Amino acid sequence: xxxxALALLVATRKGAWILRGDADRRRFALDGPHFLGxxxxxxxLDRRDRRTLLAAAKTGHLGPTVFRSTxxxxxxxxASQPPAFRxxxxxxxxxxxxxVFWLEPGHASEPGVWxxxxxxEGLFRSENGGDAWEPVAGLNDHPRNAEWMPIxxxxxxxxxxxHSIQVDPRxxxxxxxxxxxxxxxxxxxxxxxxxxxxxxxxxxxxxQPVPYPEYGxxxxxxxxxxxxxxxxxxxxxxxxxxxxxxAETWERVGDNMPREIGDxxxxxxxxxxxxxxxxxFPMDGTDVWPRTSPGGRPAVYRTRDAGKxxxxxxxxxxxxxAWLTVRRQAMTGDARDPVGLYFGTTxxxxxxxxDEGASWSCLARHLPQIHAVETAELDA
Amino acid sequence: xxxxxxxxLRSYTQQKSHVEAAGAxxxxxxxxxxxxxxxxxxxxxxxxxxxxxxxxxxxNGAPVEDLAxxxxxxxxxxxxxxxxxx
Numbered sequence: 001x002x003x004x005a006l007a008l009l010v011a012t013r014k015g016a017w018i019l020r021g022d023a024d025r026r027r028f029a030l031d032g033p034h035f036l037g038x039x040x041x042x043x044x045l046d047r048r049d050r051r052t053l054l055a056a057a058k059t060g061h062l063g064p065t066v067f068r069s070t071x072x073x074x075x076x077x078x079a080s081q082p083p084a085f086r087x088x089x090x091x092x093x094x095x096x097x098x099x100v101f102w103l104e105p106g107h108a109s110e111p112g113v114w115x116x117x118x119x120x121e122g123l124f125r126s127e128n129g130g131d132a133w134e135p136v137a138g139l140n141d142h143p144r145n146a147e148w149m150p151i152x153x154x155x156x157x158x159x160x161x162x163h164s165i166q167v168d169p170r171x172x173x174x175x176x177x178x179x180x181x182x183x184x185x186x187x188x189x190x191x192x193x194x195x196x197x198x199x200x201x202x203x204x205x206x207x208q209p210v211p212y213p214e215y216g217x218x219x220x221x222x223x224x225x226x227x228x229x230x231x232x233x234x235x236x237x238x239x240x241x242x243x244x245x246x247a248e249t250w251e252r253v254g255d256n257m258p259r260e261i262g263d264x265x266x267x268x269x270x271x272x273x274x275x276x277x278x279x280x281f282p283m284d285g286t287d288v289w290p291r292t293s294p295g296g297r298p299a300v301y302r303t304r305d306a307g308k309x310x311x312x313x314x315x316x317x318x319x320x321x322a323w324l325t326v327r328r329q330a331m332t333g334d335a336r337d338p339v340g341l342y343f344g345t346t347x348x349x350x351x352x353x354x355d356e357g358a359s360w361s362c363l364a365r366h367l368p369q370i371h372a373v374e375t376a377e378l379d380a
Numbered sequence: 381x382x383x384x385x386x387x388x389l390r391s392y393t394q395q396k397s398h399v400e401a402a403g404a405x406x407x408x409x410x411x412x413x414x415x416x417x418x419x420x421x422x423x424x425x426x427x428x429x430x431x432x433x434x435x436x437x438x439x440n441g442a443p444v445e446d447l448a449x450x451x452x453x454x455x456x457x458x459x460x461x462x463x464x465x466x
Contacts, residue, residue: 061432061435063422063424085427087428095427096427096430
């Protein structure tokens with residue numbers, strides 16, 4: 001770890017930037033743009049080799065693809081076979097990937113394996129480091145696919161998406177995915193993606209005729225704790241939840257948030273070592289759902305007791321008239337001690353904290369709309 | 381035949397605005413383009429063989445979407461970018 005350099009991988013609507021940090025994370029230098037004018041939904045480090053980056057890209061005109069770098073972002077090469085659905089059979093309404101939304105390295109025991117989630121909802125797998133991708137038929141062609149992933153235009157403003165791909169560090173065959181779209185919710189596979197079942201007990205869907213359906217919720221971001229992989233956290237369209245397996249019913253721990261703030265938001269970040277600590281970035285979910293910082297006073301909220309209580313962390317953030325929006329992939333943390341936290345806004349600012357959220361400073365501004373921020377401990 | 385390449389695709393054609401390619405149908409022409417310029421086809425044609433929403437293909441000045449459209453040597457094909465948002 002000592003030789004590694006921390007970088008922030010910032011994916012925006014108009015390209016990607018890499019913020020390369022100094023040794024103590026005080027200053028970050030902007031490296032970029034990479035892919036200027038391309039829409040980047042996610043740029044992710046392969047934490048197994050700490051050198052390979054994958055970038056999910058499209059443009060206003062061109063179809064979706066994935067770019068790979070094996071030298072920490074200095075050079076990039078396009079995947080030879082980007083994620084794509086299988087060809088439709090006669091009479092079937094075929095799906096086409098609009099954009100790759102989520103990239104996730106596979107299990108540590110499977111170097112070269114990557115997963116990708118797309119819009120419309122689809123799951124894809126690569127076994128050669130992200131160069132060639134195949135659809136995961138067990139989900140994309142599941143017998144209940146028409147219910148779970150109906151071909152509808154509804155979903156997020158960018159379309160229905162499959163996101164929050166989580167791989168159990170104890171078992172490469174144990175997977176979770178979440179979807180925001182026509183169906184929606186969280187699904188689990190225990191056989192490497194051959195079969196799936198919904199895992200949505202206790203998860204509210206205020207926008208459905210039945211408030212607690214089998215599926216049809218809108219999880220915005222689901223995270224599995226790397227050291228306590230029975231612990232899952234979720235920031236949903238309808239609250240903040242926690243689930244400790246083998247239980248199957250999510251607990252709405254966001255009910256313990258201050259009433260005037262609420263528990264609506266997009267990202268959720270877990271402490272890399274303490275499964276009872278998490279951070280969220282609340283958004284205004286009242287009235288017509290502005291999805292901006294409540295009252296124009298942005299803050300991160302943290303729990304250290306598994307959601308029983310939450311503390312406001314706004315040191316260094318604007319005090320008033322700051323209507324920030326942070327998307328589901330645009331907040332993250334590093335694994336250092338104390339933990340560094342980072343978020344990017346739709347107005348193109350990157351903020352960072354070196355003290356677990358107690359104080360914040362602006363690391364970059366004037367970037368395009370930020371879709372995603374990921375940390376990368378680079379060996380190079 | 382001569383194929384005009386839209387600006388966003390020229391990273392695949394070494395920035396050439398037009399290239400030579402062959403095929404008795406649009407499908408075959410696209411296969412030849414893909415052989416010469418790997419990766420170019422999927423950026424303009426989706427996995428269901430549909431021309432992408434913000435791309436346009438013209439054969440001898442007429443818009444075409446069906447990949448079975450016949451082509452002949454001497455035809456001129458334009459692959460253009462359609463309007464899209466800002």
